[in-house]
Amino acid sequence: MKPFGYVRATTVEEAADAYSAAPGARYLAGGTNLVDLMKLGVERPGTLIDVRRLPLDDVTELDDGSLRVGATVRNSDLAAHPAVRDRYPALSQALLSAASGQLRNAATTGGNLLQRTRCAYFQDVTKPCNKREPGSGCGARDGVHRDHAVLGHSARCIATHPSDMAVALAALDARVELYGVEGERSVPVTGFHRLPGEHPDRDTDIRPGELITAVVLPAATARLPSGYRKARDRASYAFALASAAAVLQVTDGVISHVALALGAVAHRPWRARRAEQALLGVAPATDAFEHAVGLELAAAEPLRDNAYKVALAHDVAVDVLRSLHRRT
Numbered sequence: 654m655k656p657f658g659y660v661r662a663t664t665v666e667e668a669a670d671a672y673s674a675a676p677g678a679r680y681l682a683g684g685t686n687l688v689d690l691m692k693l694g695v696e697r698p699g700t701l702i703d704v705r706r707l708p709l710d711d712v713t714e715l716d717d718g719s720l721r722v723g724a725t726v727r728n729s730d731l732a733a734h735p736a737v738r739d740r741y742p743a744l745s746q747a748l749l750s751a752a753s754g755q756l757r758n759a760a761t762t763g764g765n766l767l768q769r770t771r772c773a774y775f776q777d778v779t780k781p782c783n784k785r786e787p788g789s790g791c792g793a794r795d796g797v798h799r800d801h802a803v804l805g806h807s808a809r810c811i812a813t814h815p816s817d818m819a820v821a822l823a824a825l826d827a828r829v830e831l832y833g834v835e836g837e838r839s840v841p842v843t844g845f846h847r848l849p850g851e852h853p854d855r856d857t858d859i860r861p862g863e864l865i866t867a868v869v870l871p872a873a874t875a876r877l878p879s880g881y882r883k884a885r886d887r888a889s890y891a892f893a894l895a896s897a898a899a900v901l902q903v904t905d906g907v908i909s910h911v912a913l914a915l916g917a918v919a920h921r922p923w924r925a926r927r928a929e930q931a932l933l934g935v936a937p938a939t940d941a942f943e944h945a946v947g948l949e950l951a952a953a954e955p956l957r958d959n960a961y962k963v964a965l966a967h968d969v970a971v972d973v974l975r976s977l978h979r980r981t
């Protein structure tokens with residue numbers, strides 16, 4: 654591992670200042686992805702800025718009914734939080750479906766959003782990868798790509814985003830709060846991660862030195878029926894092959910609110926806007942769900958070995974919508 658400097662920050666201002674003094678540094682929280690990538694030589698920061706002592710480890714109920722989750726709240730604590738279990742069950746379910754208990758005890762909310770693809774070529778510095786080394790090519794496109802994207806990919810990169818939590822946050826219309834030298838800003842989770850396009854080396858639109866300070870779950874989706882489904886190779890511990898988070902409200906026999914996000918099919922959580930449009934104002938029924946999800950997945954462009962994901966994502970999405978309908 655390349656030698657690196659280490660700085661411990663106790664306030665967000667200190668953390669941002671430490672970054673200004675060491676451009677290209679990485680913020681360290683749970684370290685469950687970053688440290689692995691440093692050992693592999695994929696990440697080679699000159700400095701780590703430890704943010705674990707920042708006062709960002711609380712879940713706070715705000716006056717407007719929203720819930721503010723600090724960036725260093727552990728995934729296991731967030732999944733078990735009574736307000737999350739009660740008001741945003743899709744988030745609790747997504748968190749509990751991810752990784753192992755030990756990893757969830759270490760991984761943080763901010764780190765979960767910033768985790769990097771598990772594409773094997775990205776993690777192997779002897780292989781071409783436009784995400785790790787722009788311009789070097791994409792080993793996965795003509796190589797092993799069973800787990801890769803079927804929606805929104807580019808000639809440069811076909812990687813998927815690995816987070817379960819982010820998929821639930823996308824369906825729940827959560828926002829990400831950021832702090833940087835230019836001040837604070839807030840962006841929707843659905844606009845936080847990027848599609849690969851010409852620059853797959855950039856996973857998100859986060860600016861150099863910006864720090865995630867919180868995720869805010871809105872009052873508008875609190876207590877609406879929500880759920881998460883995940884298909885994977887082994888139930889004990891595996892990344893998704895396809896997943897879906899949904900929020901569904903039925904009023905007077907028709908769908909009055911629906912949000913659907915697909916996971917493990919694209920470079921970011923894939924908010925299924927076409928499916929949502931097709932379902933609004935419609936009576937909830939299996940054939941309506943199948944039709945809407947089919948419309949969304951008509952845009953899929955599977956590769957040689959991952960066409961199965963289109964059918965799998967369809968079935969997972971329809972299943973979560975049907976289960977929510979049964980509860981409405």
Ligand code: SF4
Nearest residue numbers: 772774782791810811
């Ligand atoms: Fe790299 Fe993306 Fe290709 Fe994987 S899919 S090898 S991350 S460029």
